[in-house]
Amino acid sequence: MSGQRKRLGAAAVAVLVTAVSGCAGWGGGAGGGGADSINVLMVNNPQMVDLQKLTAEHFTKETGISVNFTVLPENDVRDKISQEFSSQAGQYDVASLSNFEIPIYAKSKWIAPLSDYIDKDPSFDQDDVLTSMTESLSGEDGKIYGEPFYGESSFLMYRKDILASKGLTMPAKPTWQQVAEIAAKVDNAQPGMRGICLRGQPGWGQLFAPLTTVVNTFGGTWFTEDWQAQVNSPEFTEATKFYVDLVRAHGELGAPQAGFTECLNNTIQSNVAMWYDATSAAGSLEAPNSPVKGKMGYAPAPVVKTDSSGWLYAWAWGIQEASKKKDNAWKFISWASGKEYEQLVGEELGWSRVPAGKRASTYENPAYVQEAGAFAEPTRQAIEAADPRNPGTQPRPAIGIQFVDIPEFPDLGTQVSQDVSSAIAGRMSVDEALERGQELADDVAERYRSREAK
Structure with missing residues (x-):
């Protein structure tokens, strides 16, 4: 409402704006189309750029799934996502969406429900995701359509x-x-x-x-x-x-x-x-x-x-309904929004760069709390109180x-x-x-x- 942006030409919150930096050279078109690859369209906020840098060495190495990223500034990526998902072109499997778009896209059947994947993947631990986040990323049918990458x-x-x-x-x-x-x-x-x-x-x-x-x-x-x-x-x-x-x-x-x-x-x-x-x-x-x-x-x-x-407000992941690689798309989302990824960022890049604001366990992690002690608990309380x-x-x-x-x-x-x-x-x-x-x-x-x- 980026930090929108929180923030934000087309964002629900302009609060994320300060976090958006010009990332010339990070963009490009969707590449590769092999069976063991997925295409991800996402905003160029620093947290996403960190994700891009860590994906090949960790996610791809562990799963064998290569990820082709298209990374664009916020207004540009919103326009491209809207065109892509409304037409169900199927060029991108996953996109970064906010809690403004996800309920709308779910109602239009542009994104796939994730509830079945969540049920089959207990290690993801949906119960650890803050309730207000889950609620804001669910459709009118009660199904979950997005998983938060970070929130506020x-x-x-x-x-x-x-x-x-x-x-x-x-x-x-x-x-x-x-x-x-x-x-x-x-x-x-x-x-x-x-x-x-x-x-x-x-x-x-x-x-x-x-x-x-x-x-x-x-x-x-x-x-x-x-x-x-x-x-x-x-x-x-x-x-x-x-x-x-x-x-x-x-x-x-x-x-x-x-x-x-x-x-x-x-x-x-x-x-x-x-x-x-x-x-x-x-x-x-x-x-x-x-x-x-x-x-x-x-x-x-x-x-x-x-x-x-x-x-x-949340930047979250959604899977295009037209994607033919939903299983691999879920594997990527469950990794990027999972506890292990937060630990990876903290250990490799520093705890101040953890994409927080989505999981209760983040605020129980001593390393994170030590780094963010002044505001960690007020942030958690604010997100949990939001209805x-x-x-x-x-x-x-x-x-x-x-x-x-x-x-x-x-x-x-x-x-x-x-x-x-x-x-x-x-x-x-x-x-x-x-x-x-x-x-x-x-x-x-x-x-x-x-x-x-x-």
Whole structure:
């Protein structure tokens, strides 16, 4: 919602964005077509590039299955995957998909169910996969269609030393109102330091990744269970006004252009005292060369009317329904998403590079916990608390926390985000932005009401 991206042109969360690096030369077309080979299409995030480097020496050596990778930047890979899977061309056996696409692709029968493979492969240990991850990668039929490679939620990151200098203590479970009060008190605690960083950059996976979680906990929703648009409802409006007012009063400079990467940089450079965003960001904040390493505290995503409000995002593996090599594809997925692979990465590349956020056992591994001790437990708790099927105060028509899992949402969310970003910039009111958003959302809702009436 990369670290989307968490992150993210077409991502459900823009949070993974900081993790995306230009990997010129890693791409290319699907190669080889032998019986003992598979073709994998995946995003060029660093965790995937690590996987590519380790595959031949380990997976292929152990199984005899060669893997032909096509590795592309996020927006490019999403476009290519959509074309490939919607046409069922069968050129690629496996692709990296997020928990936004997987339920949609499962409903369209573009990806194969994995439940039978899981049942026959007890060593994979599906029970070790965090429940919220399994839930978000399952179809309406209850079958599992994707296995997570790594995942994230969201939480509040704050400077312990700055709060202490003002005699403040972060509540164990902060409300958004408490966070706003703290932001006001720590604003300008150091020259040029603002109270909080919140994304203002347009995009359904940028601005609306955090903002939709705020809407949820304020009691709002994009749509009711029977497809009534709620973008200009009192709850959606209150949440958006709160967010816009907070970032305008105590947020980062250049907020209308600030996404995940900009907030990460602001936090590392001590330009802000707090930041609400992806749990994956903590690895950068606690990196050996980070100026704020050891100074950060981590609290659950702030709430108002719900018990929790963190989002949920995963890069996962899916098998194309048209693949003629599903057995070998599963062998690759079970290896890449398995416990042994995490151990391999930790031992060969370092525990900070383990694709975490998906398995309970990761957070019981002493080597990993030692490396990620400052944020490992808050991250696990955030992911486990996320409820993709019931993220707010009322039933929803589609799965999703920081997004609505329908094909129309990327366009809808992005269009509305442009107006909300304009409100942050002072170019229009929140009421005006959401009135326009309501019209767009009602157009989408009408399509679903019409379908259900048939």
